Amino acid sequence: MTLLDTPRKHGDASDGGAIGARLSRLDGKLKITGAATYALEQPVDGLAYAVLVPATIGAGRVARIDVAAAKAAPGVRLILTPDDDLGLQPATDWNNVRASDGPYVPLPRDIAYNGQPVALVVADSLEQATEAARRLAIAYEEGPVTPGLDSPNAGEGSPLDQLSVAWGDAEAALAAAPVRVEAEYHTPREYHAAMEPHGLIARWEGDRLTVWEPSQWTHSMARSYAEWFGLPPENVRLVSPFVGGGFGSKGFSYGFGAIAAAAARRLGRPVKLAVTRPQNFAAYGGRAATRQSLALGATEDGVLQAIVLRGASETSTVGTWVEQVGAATPLMYAVPNFSARQRLVAVNTVTPGALRAPGKTPSAFAIESAIDELACAVGADPLEIRLRNYAEEDPQARKPWSTRRMREALAEGAEAFGWARRSREPRSMRDGHQLIGWGLATGTFPVIRNYGEALVRILADGSAEVVTGATDIGQGTYTILAQTAAEALGIPFERIDVRLGDSALPGAPVAGGSKLAGVMTGAVQKAAIAARDELIALALNDPNSPFRDTGANTLILADGRISAPRGDGPVVSVGELLGRIGRERIEVRRDTLPDHLQTPEGRFRAWTTMTTVQGPTAGDYSMHSWCAHFVEVRVDEDFGTIRVARMVSAFDCGRLYNPKLAESQWKGGIIMGIGMALLEEGLVDSRNGRVINNNLGDYLLPTNADVPDIRVIDVGIPDPHASALGGKGVGEVGIVGVAPAIANAVFHATGRRVRRLPITLDALV
Amino acid sequence: MKAPDFDYVRVRSLDEALAALAAHGEGARILAGGQSLVPALNLRLLAPEILVDIGGIADLSGIALADGTIRIGAMTRHADLERSPEIARHVPLLARAVREIGHPAIRNRGTIGGSLAHADPASELPACVLALEARIVARGPSGERTIAASDFFRGLYETALGPDEILVRIEIPAAAAGERFAFHELARRHGDYAMAGIAALARDTGAATLRIAYFGIGSRPMLAAGAAAALRDHGASEAGAAAAVRALGADLEPQSDLQASAALRMHLAGVLLRRALKDLFPDAAGGREEEIA
Numbered sequence A: 001m002t003l004l005d006t007p008r009k010h011g012d013a014s015d016g017g018a019i020g021a022r023l024s025r026l027d028g029k030l031k032i033t034g035a036a037t038y039a040l041e042q043p044v045d046g047l048a049y050a051v052l053v054p055a056t057i058g059a060g061r062v063a064r065i066d067v068a069a070a071k072a073a074p075g076v077r078l079i080l081t082p083d084d085d086l087g088l089q090p091a092t093d094w095n096n097v098r099a100s101d102g103p104y105v106p107l108p109r110d111i112a113y114n115g116q117p118v119a120l121v122v123a124d125s126l127e128q129a130t131e132a133a134r135r136l137a138i139a140y141e142e143g144p145v146t147p148g149l150d151s152p153n154a155g156e157g158s159p160l161d162q163l164s165v166a167w168g169d170a171e172a173a174l175a176a177a178p179v180r181v182e183a184e185y186h187t188p189r190e191y192h193a194a195m196e197p198h199g200l201i202a203r204w205e206g207d208r209l210t211v212w213e214p215s216q217w218t219h220s221m222a223r224s225y226a227e228w229f230g231l232p233p234e235n236v237r238l239v240s241p242f243v244g245g246g247f248g249s250k251g252f253s254y255g256f257g258a259i260a261a262a263a264a265r266r267l268g269r270p271v272k273l274a275v276t277r278p279q280n281f282a283a284y285g286g287r288a289a290t291r292q293s294l295a296l297g298a299t300e301d302g303v304l305q306a307i308v309l310r311g312a313s314e315t316s317t318v319g320t321w322v323e324q325v326g327a328a329t330p331l332m333y334a335v336p337n338f339s340a341r342q343r344l345v346a347v348n349t350v351t352p353g354a355l356r357a358p359g360k361t362p363s364a365f366a367i368e369s370a371i372d373e374l375a376c377a378v379g380a381d382p383l384e385i386r387l388r389n390y391a392e393e394d395p396q397a398r399k400p401w402s403t404r405r406m407r408e409a410l411a412e413g414a415e416a417f418g419w420a421r422r423s424r425e426p427r428s429m430r431d432g433h434q435l436i437g438w439g440l441a442t443g444t445f446p447v448i449r450n451y452g453e454a455l456v457r458i459l460a461d462g463s464a465e466v467v468t469g470a471t472d473i474g475q476g477t478y479t480i481l482a483q484t485a486a487e488a489l490g491i492p493f494e495r496i497d498v499r500l501g502d503s504a505l506p507g508a509p510v511a512g513g514s515k516l517a518g519v520m521t522g523a524v525q526k527a528a529i530a531a532r533d534e535l536i537a538l539a540l541n542d543p544n545s546p547f548r549d550t551g552a553n554t555l556i557l558a559d560g561r562i563s564a565p566r567g568d569g570p571v572v573s574v575g576e577l578l579g580r581i582g583r584e585r586i587e588v589r590r591d592t593l594p595d596h597l598q599t600p601e602g603r604f605r606a607w608t609t610m611t612t613v614q615g616p617t618a619g620d621y622s623m624h625s626w627c628a629h630f631v632e633v634r635v636d637e638d639f640g641t642i643r644v645a646r647m648v649s650a651f652d653c654g655r656l657y658n659p660k661l662a663e664s665q666w667k668g669g670i671i672m673g674i675g676m677a678l679l680e681e682g683l684v685d686s687r688n689g690r691v692i693n694n695n696l697g698d699y700l701l702p703t704n705a706d707v708p709d710i711r712v713i714d715v716g717i718p719d720p721h722a723s724a725l726g727g728k729g730v731g732e733v734g735i736v737g738v739a740p741a742i743a744n745a746v747f748h749a750t751g752r753r754v755r756r757l758p759i760t761l762d763a764l765v
Numbered sequence B: 001m002k003a004p005d006f007d008y009v010r011v012r013s014l015d016e017a018l019a020a021l022a023a024h025g026e027g028a029r030i031l032a033g034g035q036s037l038v039p040a041l042n043l044r045l046l047a048p049e050i051l052v053d054i055g056g057i058a059d060l061s062g063i064a065l066a067d068g069t070i071r072i073g074a075m076t077r078h079a080d081l082e083r084s085p086e087i088a089r090h091v092p093l094l095a096r097a098v099r100e101i102g103h104p105a106i107r108n109r110g111t112i113g114g115s116l117a118h119a120d121p122a123s124e125l126p127a128c129v130l131a132l133e134a135r136i137v138a139r140g141p142s143g144e145r146t147i148a149a150s151d152f153f154r155g156l157y158e159t160a161l162g163p164d165e166i167l168v169r170i171e172i173p174a175a176a177a178g179e180r181f182a183f184h185e186l187a188r189r190h191g192d193y194a195m196a197g198i199a200a201l202a203r204d205t206g207a208a209t210l211r212i213a214y215f216g217i218g219s220r221p222m223l224a225a226g227a228a229a230a231l232r233d234h235g236a237s238e239a240g241a242a243a244a245v246r247a248l249g250a251d252l253e254p255q256s257d258l259q260a261s262a263a264l265r266m267h268l269a270g271v272l273l274r275r276a277l278k279d280l281f282p283d284a285a286g287g288r289e290e291e292i293a
């Protein structure tokens, strides 16, 4: 089936229950009524409760832990410290590489960051474990701490040559350019701050392990547990039907999971570990702090001649995470000369990780601020300068875009916002004490493709089931997979049940990289069409079928009923037909893997690593989602307080499987972008590397009252290259470009260019 | 996290409450709306032996006007102040300020007595009672005593109340004809505690009776007496405003924290004062906006 075979949809109620309809989330009611069971709410008998004990120094080693007082506390069952050999082996990373120099030690004696686990205390109740943990006497030998990227002792770090990008002669073209803008841009450490904190319940039955843990990738996380404990993969089951926000943090198993599961095995009793809110700021990493020095060279008309980017990001001293600051820079504008390089600086932090639109977000902050600075330098409108430098093809890969509706996004966004009424000069619009600024910035996110597997069952009562191990982290997987199956099967949406979030179910990639919808709608559609074809074949051929003698050579399945195309034969419901031909169900399992991965090893690799991922330029085209954000800010002239007053954002994400859910993803990303621009910043104690604001009172996220009216506009058209059904990613692109749009608006309001996020009052007064 | 173990008693009268306090000494804590105390317990910042819940003492709640004085019972909720026609009419500064306390859910439970006794330097109501020259009435083993608001706030979370005393009510002179107030606060995020705020009151149309109180600036709510004196001397004019802002340097002891540096707070205090003066004296020197810029 190709795109052309799918009926046209209007995205409204006239579409019924199928793809493109504005349906509410299937899991919404369960969640708001408390009926959705999250990982830590699983009713498991005989639980013991674990408390993680974090290091209170930024670097050094654990000299000794005196456990006597803690052991003597009531209810204590087990204490694990660096003195315990947990007997674990290393797990494979997402590149399918397994460190051979094991063992894996999640409770090491050496301390690389404040908050690193140094002990686990398990007791009969959470209160007992908490109290016993307090009684541990831990002696440290403190070492010198490098608290952050900008610390004096952090140094320049090491070059990441594999990330260097260059074409033309950027340095020379920059030197020769009549107009140059050069500046340094900074983004701070940021955190996922998902509503549902991390944690798990681990239960052993012999050498079989079940883990209930919030997950964006059940198969891969289950594999990590299996490898740590030296078990065959099928012995581990990781269950995660509902997730209270992941944003990139729940794709992997972490050390705390290994420690808790090891404790459960030692105790012979299921263990629950709830990572506390403060611990969520160090048990896994957030977005790395970055710094970019960016120079644009242009003609007097603002036509780009050169872009030179020199960036750096932080990682830990024990692991490598690259926040790729050049991720968006080479894509946004046509430029004949380009050079980007990045360095990586190791500091005393937990290893940072993926946070919604990793790389693209800090990258867009710099390039989209710089292009605004260029517009000012040459006296051009910020929208006009983007059109003057419009990239008609991918400037880096030199491939045509599959679809790039950026002109439409700029035009329709501008129209809806009223951009034409903007007065050019900074500080030229005001309302009493409030300076008004209008800013614009654009964003992008790559189309990433991969493979998936789904099982579709048509049941005797005429309903159907869709089953896969993919997860719904709030983005709407349940709903769009039901829509996909409904359309392919001709069975109403309300009669489709979807089961997700369990590594024992068919394979799926990570719910990350904005690819799951595109991948899994393709897999479900394939399985559902195969199930429909099987049903029709039975209806035509089974001796007990009413269609046997109609002479029809195909049948129509619609609204849960089967009929002949000419409309003159019998009409029977799916359930009735199955009854007549004596079948309980039709069950079909399909995957979208290519031939070379149709082996046990290939399948396992596809479901548990990133090695089968295809990037945006893997084929003949360069494929990305695009957006343009228009922002009005109001800045109190004397106080420096900034309020985002309204936003209009236009998106090209290809075809939308469910516009209501896509809009909610875009708005969620935009709100996160408002937080990034104005509020979010992990503050680190320079003496000991501790994240000071490790709670939701002090780590500021926007409240509803901080979020203005946001209007989102869809300018996309189906992209036949991007996915089976024509969609591009919607989940991450929304945050990309919001911070520079706000910073550009703040400049327009105040005449002050703020290049360090978040933008706080003191930068403006 | 969960609170450490504690005992709990819900008392029916003030005498019962005082007896409980006397019996447990420093180990007892009064529980009013619980909006500051319970979070502190759950974070295990406090570990009292017993909570003495005064929510069941009927005569601790309510708002009454008599002899030109508004009396507010300690257990009166923020939401009651917000909705009260008496407060709107006779203490409009309170009616304005109370809207800025947290969120509706907090205001439904939190009490004025709890807010004053807790003495968070960033809280609105302590600064308001300073500006209003309120009297705070406490009851202890030896009976009632009245403490002027200006003697009540001693330091960070520290008041003139003894451990055996209960704040029972607040007495505020009802607004006179011509009385004016100004109230402003700043927070980076809606609903948060203020990073700087001002509550100012003039009992008549001139600057002679002006009282200016700040919150969120230092370790306790503070009266800016020097600034008020400068305005009395120079009158409500640009010269007066400039002198008042200069005087803030001696009046205030701004502090640095995660939200703002002391220098930024000092700047904000000056802007807040100018904004407040503009509200209070719109007609100053002929009523032209620029007069106090």
Ligand SMILES: Cc1cc2nc3c(=O)[nH]c(=O)nc-3n(C[C@H](O)[C@H](O)[C@H](O)COP(=O)(O)OP(=O)(O)OC[C@H]3O[C@@H](n4cnc5c(N)ncnc54)[C@H](O)[C@@H]3O)c2cc1C
Binding pocket: B029, B030, B031, B032, B033, B034, B035, B036, B037, B038, B039, B074, B075, B100, B101, B102, B103, B106, B109, B110, B111, B112, B113, B114, B115, B117, B118, B120, B122, B123, B124, B125, B161, B165, B166, B167, B168, B191, B192, B193, B194
């Ligand atoms: C999310 C959140 C946001 C908030 N935002 C704000 C804000 O913006 N501005 C603000 O001002 N407040 C804010 N608060 C605090 C709130 O206003 C509290 O209600 C107030 O600080 C304390 O009042 P309470 O009645 O809840 O007192 P409790 O929490 O019950 O008690 C506080 C303290 O006062 C003592 N106490 C209480 N009553 C008496 C009494 N009658 N006599 C002697 N001692 C007494 C208690 O023993 C305790 O030590 C916020 C609270 C939360 C949880």
